[in-house]
């Protein structure tokens with residue numbers, strides 16, 4: 421395959437160098453190839469030899485996986501207007517780019533992958549020092565799997581002074597290394613210790629939040645806590661992601677790398693998906709465990725559907741998302757009542773939202789309006805974020821922030837980074853939160869967060 425491609429790529433790079441020289445500016449070029457089916461975890465593994473900047477995304481609802489390796493550009497922003505700023509940078513990037521693509525599949529060509537911290541005003545403290553407040557990366561290599569059909573995008577940032585032969589030699593070496601997917605041993609980590617961070621103080625803070633809600637300070641707030649774990653050896657990222665994908669089939673699996681650290685997760689919560697102008701968002705809040713038998717499972721589901729405390733938690737999310745989506749789209753469809761969204765060890769209340777985005781708006785505009793929904797922040801939005809900043813002892817970093825991808829043809833999807841963990845060599849921090857409303861009971865909320873930590877714990881050394 422490579423043989424027939426080589427003359428072609430030489431021409432492409434030669435042209436790009438000419439253009440870069442003429443304009444005296446770097447030229448972004450993207451080339452999409454169809455390749456034999458490539459296992460995303462093996463590709464990710466092979467990518468570590470190329471760059472300590474690897475990105476992973478797997479959809480919760482369709483057979484769609486992205487694996488990015490390296491970066492032709494990283495767009496970052498620490499500004500209050502981070503969504504607008506990155507949108508402007510993205511627009512100018514794709515404006516001047518050249519893409520060679522015969523296939524026209526979503527999520528190929530120029531794609532950016534990345535995420536945003538929960539609260540841009542939070543200081544960048546432990547354990548998040550390696551993660552910028554917001555970052556979207558256009559990977560140098562991108563594997564896009566639609567089912568068993570694989571596409572490999574090669575992106576190049578070509579500078580006027582570049583040499584064609586050198587660029588091609590490097591690209592070819594990297595290509596060979598990435599697709600040399602020899603079998604490797606998937607090995608899940610062995611845990612050597614774990615520490616819950618201040619569980620009693622956390623329960624106290626939930627109790628205090630219920631008091632503040634009754635006093636009218638706010639209506640709902642999501643409070644999160646941290647569990648730190650240690651392993652006998654550094655964690656093998658690929659094995660953990662594969663195990664998450666196999667056990668959490670109704671969740672988005674993601675991983676974003678920064679300086680050899682990985683923020684990973686298996687989140688069921690979509691924030692927004694855009695395909696052309698079709699917009700989908702999701703209200704997911706309200707939780708109960710799964711039953712051990714079918715009968716018990718059904719009973720628990722019914723209990724959740726008719727429980728006033730959980731319905732209130734959920735309804736706040738529906739109202740806020742409805743208002744935000746209506747402000748930038750039309751044909752908004754929202755069912756009147758939630759249904760059950762089952763995960764492996766717990767079930768949620770779920771209300772889907774679909775709409776047609778008004779012209780002139782982008783996916784990032786929608787994310788900006790939605791984030792944080794009351795499933796992660798609370799209500800009112802601004803007040804709850806301030807409340808979290810003041811009273812939650814955890815540094816959220818990217819936990820509960822928007823993570824996802826977008827291409828240059830109005831396709832993309834962002835989820836909220838819950839059920840997540842930050843892997844730092846042989847240790848990790850796990851995060852889980854819960855929606856606190858007037859009738860919340862601190863012990864029940866504590867148990868709810870314990871159940872939410874389980875899927876991640878089970879692949880990080882067992883429950």
Ligand SMILES: C=C(O[C@H]1C=CC=C(C(=O)O)[C@@H]1O)C(=O)O
Pocket residue numbers: 642644689704705706707733768794795796838839851852853854855872
């Ligand atoms: C904030 C989290 O979950 C949210 C999403 C679904 C259900 C939730 C709940 O019932 O409390 C939370 O709002 C988390 O898992 O860290």
Ligand SMILES: [Mg+2]
Pocket residue numbers: 705706707733854855868
């Ligand atoms: Mg809850």
